[in-house]
Structure formats: structure tokens, C-alpha cells
Amino acid sequence: MRWPQRPKPRAGIALSTILLGISACERAGPSPPAGLLASPAAQQAGAALFAAHCAICHGANGEGRGRRREGLNPPPADLTLPPWSEIAEAGGTFRVIRNGVARTAMPAWPVLNDEQIWDLIAYLSSRKS
Numbered sequence: 818m819r820w821p822q823r824p825k826p827r828a829g830i831a832l833s834t835i836l837l838g839i840s841a842c843e844r845a846g847p848s849p850p851a852g853l854l855a856s857p858a859a860q861q862a863g864a865a866l867f868a869a870h871c872a873i874c875h876g877a878n879g880e881g882r883g884r885r886r887e888g889l890n891p892p893p894a895d896l897t898l899p900p901w902s903e904i905a906e907a908g909g910t911f912r913v914i915r916n917g918v919a920r921t922a923m924p925a926w927p928v929l930n931d932e933q934i935w936d937l938i939a940y941l942s943s944r945k946s
């Protein structure tokens with residue numbers, strides 16, 4: 818009887834992809850297109866994307882209390898807090914959304930293009946209380 822293939826080779830590929838990714842980007846991540854984060858149109862588009870893709874875990878307002886948070890360890894981050902709410906940290910936030918967080922429920926978002934990720938960050942950083 819043949820056992821199903823072990824996941825090892827795939828883990829190896831994932832690791833080298835991550836290492837390539839790390840060496841390819843600056844630690845601070847990419848810079849947002851000029852003026853985009855302050856654009857009300859981008860902030861609105863980001864709010865709609867957030868409701869569609871992120872609210873289920875992070876909550877309607879991003880405070881970390883979405884319907885699917887139960888049992889997640891670590892729990893979804895509170896995105897109303899720094900550094901995720903800070904424009905100055907936008908490059909790092911971009912990288913997290915693009916790549917996800919390994920070994921957590923936070924997925925990578927290959928379905929979102931760069932502009933959509935910046936729109937999300939425009940929304941997150943527009944909500945200072």
C-alpha cells in the first residue's frame with residue numbers, strides 16, 4: 818500500500834518562497850502611491866473590501882471581534898490600534914496583507930491587487946478616534 822505523499826516538499830517550497838520574499842523587500846515594505854491613503858475614494862473602496870473580505874474575522878470595524886474569531890489562536894488583530902492604524906507603517910501593513918501571517922489564521926491575499934490592498938490601508942488609517 819502506498820502512503821499519500823508527505824507534505825514536506827511543499828513546506829520546503831513555502832519556506833524558500835518566504836525567504837525569497839523577505840530578501841526581495843525592504844523591511845519597511847513598499848511605499849503607498851502618492852496621495853492615495855488620503856483619498857476619500859480609496860478609503861471608501863477600502864471599506865467595501867474590508868466588509869467583504871476581512872470583517873468576518875476582524876469584525877465590522879476591525880476591532881478584532883468578527884463572527885469567525887471563536888477558537889482562533891492567536892485571535893484576529895485589533896486593526897484600530899497601531900501599527901495597523903498608522904499611515905507611517907503602511908508599508909509593513911501592506912506586506913502583512915499581501916503575504917498573510919504564517920502559522921495563524923491570517924491568510925495571504927493573492928486575490929487582491931496592489932491597489933486594493935492600498936485601498937484597505939487607506940480605510941484602516943482613516944479612522945482615528
Ligand code: HEC
Pocket residue numbers: 867870871872873874875885889891892893894896901910913914918921922923924926937
Ligand atoms: C480567517 C480569518 C481572517 C481573515 C478573513 C482576515 N484576517 Fe487578518 N488576521 C487574522 C488573525 C488570526 C490575525 C492575527 C495574526 C497574528 O497574531 O500574528 C490577523 C492579523 C492581521 C493583521 C495584523 C498582522 C499581525 O502581525 O498581527 C492585519 C493588518 C490583518 N490581519 C489584516 C487583514 C485584512 C486587511 C484582511 C482582509 C483582506 C484580513 N486581515 C482578513 C485572521 C483573519
